[in-house]
Amino acid sequence: MQEVQNGNISAEDYVSKTIEQINNVDENLHAFLQINSEAIDNARQIDKKIKSGKNVGACFGMPISIKDNICIKDSKTTCASNMLENFIAPYDATVISKLKQQDAIFVGKTNLDEFAMGLTTEFSAFGPSRNPWNLDYVPGGSSGGSAVSVSAFECLASLGSDTGGSVRNPASFCGVVGFKPTYGLISRFGLISYANSIEQIGPIARTVKDTAFILNMIAGLDPNDNTTIDNSNQDYLLGIDSGIEGKKIGIIKEMIGEGIDSAVMSATKNAISKFQGLGAVCEEVSLDMVKYSVAAYYTITATEAGSNLARYDNLRYGYDFPVEGYEFNSYISKARRKFGPEVTRRMILGGFVPSSGHAGKYFLKALKVKQKLTQEIDQLFKKYDFLIAPTVPVLPFKIGEKIDDPVALFLVDINTVTANLTGKPAISVPFEISNGLPIGIQIFANSNDDKSLLQAARALESTVKLPEVPI
């Protein structure tokens, strides 16, 4: 941005190159569902503003991609679902308004698992995205398209959403930085809800500093979202190079247990050495409830999703399907056949687990596990500044490999859902490449400690020099 500000390059130039890159690579990668045809024009307008000495927003025409479950006014917002194939959002999400005000440029909407339900972007109704490190492999999910677009230089940064790891997981699989803030730090107004009690919008970028920059643009109290918190206008870039000398770090042993890939384990051990080299003290800790966190997570999210997606009955918006001749119940059921198979399964789960016939067995127990997990992690944060674990216990896998085994797929989430269930901030930092596939290390901090978390991430990042992505 400084380059653009100083006039060394023009916003139009930079954005044009970005669009060119998209045109070059996206046919293979399929990160984007829509590309903004006015992006270059918008960049031109910003250049005019700069030349005329007018006030220009801090983004200076920075090209950003947006996950297609975040509303941009007058743009199609599909959630990668046939149910919303023609939905045009009549308003901007708060994060979009804020970025617009700062003169960011949206180059397009990115692919996701349908309604953000998934880990691989294979559940998109419009086809999967591909990992730029190896096109046969999944990019992670649900914000797969966002991570791919950043990794493949199709934009400078992206906004995704993280319900159970959906920003951190694809960031790890694609070798970029993915950040999930403290619950309530970023407004969800305009984010199409999947599991509203635990999800957050999160920035994805190539460096920790870029991530902090985006956070500065979009964090803060929003009257349009009653769950947002006051962050007293923190500057997340200030002091980001402070380092972690003397900090205490806990290694969550339940997240490096059996089932972890040997390459991932080795990378984790390397990361621990790096942290120690930076002056931190690392020791193993236990978070017992992690064992139950995946079951709790899927129970809670199925319940909330079942309710959040109930509004899609095609009566007020959706796709073309006239109501004549139908009776209410049969129309709705027929209309909702447009949901993909994963969403359909979650709807059934979501009707089942909170039902009064099974009162106490599933949903209520899941809530209690969530609470106990929060208490346990709060206890740990009394002693430790940060907690760490690999972001995903396995390496990226091939497209189609895990799609038929729902429970195996669930368990890919085991290291990430804890941050969502407890509301704590967490970040995935790209750390190693193993056999051409990226491995990310995850750092957790206590609620509202997002600033320190970014400092720890920056410190780890400074010890790493990764190869270029092979596209």
Next chain:
Amino acid sequence: MTKIGLEIHCQLTNLESKLFCPCKANYREYEPNTNICPICIGLPGSLPRLNQKAIEKASMIAMALNCSTPEKIAFFRKNYFYPDLPKNFQITQLNIYGDTSIGGLGYTMVGEKKIRITRVQLEEDPGRLIYEGSSSKNQTTLVDYNRAGTPLVEIVTEPDFENPKQVREFLNILSDLLQNLGVSDPSLEGAMRADANVSIEGGNKVEIKNIGSFHDLEKAIHFEITRQESLYSRNIPIVQETRHWDDRRKITISARSKEEELDYRYFLEGDIPWIRIDKDTQERLQKEMPESISSKKDRYVSKYGIPAQVADVLSSDKFYSDLFEQSHNEKNAKEIANIITTDLMGLVDTREKREQSKFTSKHLEELADAIQSGKITRNSAKNALYEIVKTGKDLTQIIAELDLGNVSDESEIEKIINEVISQEPQAVEQAKKNPQTINYLVGKVMQKTKGKADPKLTLDLLKNKIK
């Protein structure tokens, strides 16, 4: 032994905005679907924004019903599909994780009978459905979301009512209470709706829904009691079920058992944190609450010596008590109370009449003054009142225009008295024998003077003449 319980829904029509968005709370003036926004029609990505005043007013209702008011309240989702429900769930309140509704156990008195309140909760109203097309083949349902999101307070009572008359009295008391608190205008169409449950002889409870008006409510309860008594007398067991009031046939019919099967999958509303209403805030709300009806009534009786029945009428109608409060002083309180509850009442007994009335508390003060000082008679005052309500003109102006001023000139009255005496010889004879009947002659003089003759003076002069 009959037991009746009620579930009443009251719209907070006096609020400016809906419960979760800034659209207008009172939707009645709007063309269909013009009082909507992304939040109240549940557009993807929209989030609820809770209305602070709605919580405060609902809290006051709970306090006025002597309910316990918890320090933390929560909202829940009630999930079901219906075209008038834009999100296909309703945001409401429940007590499944402790007491988190705005009002807990309370009570109110209906005469000597104590009616216990189970809970008071805040929730959003759905939209409205209109059915179009006659045959079931071409029928469509039209939906208007203007009402969706309007703040509702639901009041649930224990089955303490013994008969429909008590129910009616309670609803009147509740109506007055809501109006007095300034939270709602119950006379607006649809602003207050009620469902009932009925059981007899300790038997099963039957719920009655789909009742359009309070008038229908009484009928429905009557019918249901009769129906149950008839079954009981024939030893047929009464099924616990939900029945609908069929307004056309004036009977209750069994609702399809689908109602029972519905599983609402209640869970906490994640978009709204729990709201803290601490002791200090509750005390402030208590202080800000308008004076209760019973307190006003007691005050009118004890401080101003206003008769109980008059005080009753005055205190239970906010329109009248407001007029009274603004215009009275120690001296004229009784007179003002009298004017309001006798002559004024007939002129402003409906909402339309009140909206059009130009009568103010200033007029009232002047009128009371004029009567007490003898400037005009009570009779003239009645005529003046009519004019003021219609035109809002100053009292002095009206007295002049309509020539309502007292006739207190002795010679004038004497002249009229002589006229009357010559015209009514029989009555004069009567009066000589029976002094009580002189009032007939006084009346005649009043007639001739269009009520402007000073009655006391007239009486004295007449008495002298007849002697």
Next chain:
Amino acid sequence: MVNEQEIEIVAKLMKIEIDDHKEYIDKVHAMIDYFDILDNAGVQDEEISMKDIPLSNLREDKHIPYEDKLIERLNNYKGTYVRAPKMI
């Protein structure tokens, strides 16, 4: 274990139609069976609570009309009503 009939009832409740019952039911079964693990968590005595905010943080009671003619952006409307299928 969860039987096919229960899943049918739930699908109706959620207004979801399933064609290939076996495939769905198997997968949903597997998911629900996995959730049984929650029984071992030992959390029966936990009481539910949530973050709270003071009354003063809430929105002021003001009427602000929404400028856009929203109804024109929605489906299925007639005049200015939204059309729904007939109710039985």
